[in-house]
Amino acid sequence: MIINNPGVIPDVYIVADNILSPIGKTTNENLQSLKQNISAVKHHTDLDITPDPIAAALFEPNSVNIVKNYTKFENLLISSISDVINQLPQGYLGDKTVLIVSSTKGNISLLETEKHTEALNNRMALHTSAQLVTDHFGFVNKPIIISNACISGVMAILTGMRLIQSGQYENAVVAGADVISKFVLSGFQSFQALSSTVCRPFDKERTGLNLGEGAATVVLSSRKQNDTDVKVSSGAISNDANHISGPSRTGEELGFAIKKALLDAGITAHDVDYISTHGTATNYNDEMEANAINFAGLQHVLANSLKGYYGHTLGAAGLIESIIATYAIKDGLIFPSLGYAENGVSKPINICTQLTHMPVKHVLKTASGFGGCNAAMIFSK
Amino acid sequence: MAAQKYITATCSISNNQVHLNGEQVFAGNSKTVDELLLSIYQHFHFSYPKFHKMDNLSKLGWLTAELLLKDFNEQNYHAEQVGTVLANANASLDMDLRYYDSLKDVPSPSLFVYTLPNIVAGEICIRHNFKGENAFFVQPSFDADFIHRQVSYLLDKNILQACICGWIDVLGQEYTAKLFLVEKIKKENAAEFSVEKIKSPL
Secondary structure, three states: OOOOOOOOOOOOEEEEEEEEEOOEOOHHHHHHHHHOOOOOOEEEOOOOOOOOOEEEEOOOOOOOOOOOOOOHHHHHHHHHHHHHHHHOOOOOOOOOEEEEEEOOOOOOOHHHHOOOOHHHHHHHOHHHHHHHHHHHHOOOOOOEEEOOHHHHHHHHHHHHHHHHHOOOOOEEEEEEEEOOOHHHHHHHHHOOOEOOOOOOOOEOOOOOEOEEOEEEEEEEEOOOOOOOOEEEEEEEEEEOOOOOOOOOOOOHHHHHHHHHHHHHHOOOHHHOOEEEOOOOOOHHHHHHHHHHHHHOOOOOOEEEOOHHHHOEOHHHHHHHHHHHHHHHHHHOEEOOOOOOOOEOOOOOOEEOOOOEEOOOOEEEEEEEEOOOEEEEEEEEO | OOOOOEEEEEEEEEOOEEEEOOEEEEEOOOOOHHHHHHHHHHHOOOOOHHHHHOOHHHHHHHHHHHHHOOOOOHHHOOHHHEEEEEEEOOOOHHHHHHHHHHOOOOOOHHHHOOOOOOHHHHHHHHHHOOOOOEEEEEOOOOOHHHHHHHHHHHHHOOOOOEEEEEEEEEEOOEEEEEEEEEEOOOOOOOEEOOHHHHHOOO
8 A cells, every 4th residue: 555655745736626707607618718719808998997908808897796795706716616616525525624815916806995084904805705715615724825917827836736745735726816907007008118008929920818707616635536537736936036027038037947847857858748838928038938938848849829819918818828738738739839939049949730630648837926036847647 | 756855045034134044133213114125125235236126025035035145156056947936815905006106107118027926936037047936826825835835846856956935915004024045955954845844033
């Protein structure tokens, strides 16, 4: 018996998943939308949160199930987590389960609708939301909250993987969400980072990113549920130490995280079948990421960005994109990178332009964010 | 395998005082956080023009790290071997409120960029050229057990060889910073890295 042997590091699997986005309430609904090239990014001209016309991926008003006492952000988390729990046998998530929440701005939109008081400060706090969600589902352990800019979702999966591998928990419910508010939108507008049309990651004509709303959840476990469950092999995080809002000029730091993740997974660049990039469609991000991919010797590997479908969903992005990446392994299906026609970065990169059927064993997921942070993860068959 | 880990430096800023390695090295009488942060900067004759454009969370973290790393020998490590594990209760709410207030006028990207709690880690990394893992957690109060586990994992698995960890929180006129430098090299007066040690006041 090797079970319960403290010397053995358990493998960690994704045993249930949910994507809650404007183009689907379940992962399957989202996959069906992607297969039909449906994008959640729409033109909006009459939003309360901005006087300007914008292209963004937003939930229709009243489409998010609002349960009394919970905010929109918390309801997104609760809806997404409810779906994963329904996928598991009753009682599967026992006492050795931890909730990990990923978000950049959580309840920040309350500043726009509520009177500012000291009580509101506490109501807005990410730890308040995480505890409400924990209590809602009756999880017994203290929740963990990660707020590490746009790598939060990927980092949350990595944190869950480590907590299970170190034996502290058997399962981790890893959920992320962000809501697009006046606060967030005005900030990205001030950076002149937004595209007025559906974004075009890595394309020559790219003009910036779209913001998006969404939530997603994965349940990580040391106990495989199905033969097809995808393994979370490894992950690594680095910092550019260059600039708080501009990425590294060389991409070496993300490249370093990628190399470290490959090493920890026990594979080489030749073993990677598909890269799910961060690909925000800003000039700087895409250039840096292409540099990093070349630095790690992965320029021939088929890659895409899902930002043309979902926009940038901030704290949910790493989770949504990781889930789609695991279905590349399960279904042997890689989606075209919406908006890409001609290479617009100075290093070669192999962007997927049509729905591609191929066997996929190892996937690399990358992410980068303000503060100079980078993340890379490997998912495997 | 568990490696031997030591706290090789500590630094805290709270109640108008700075403590470095257990000794009070500054006591002020500032009425506001802004005033206090500037007086600490001036007292120690720091010269880092970027400091002045930072938000209070980054200034507080930057100052604490600057003192914490006074005797740190960066030559001992590759850039990728040094990282940060930080936490607080209020994320970037102090700056969020200021940024939200500024929306009455023209939104400023230089304010907006600080509306993320991990920017303080970015500022510390830029200053010291640390390129290793950096993580920012939000907790209702300092969870010494959790931080200890996280940092131990990173050092035991050789993901990092040195880690700056602790708590940096600012909201309005309330502030607390408490940082630890954790290394595998035993230095004079170094204490073993333990939950009890990081729980106790500095």
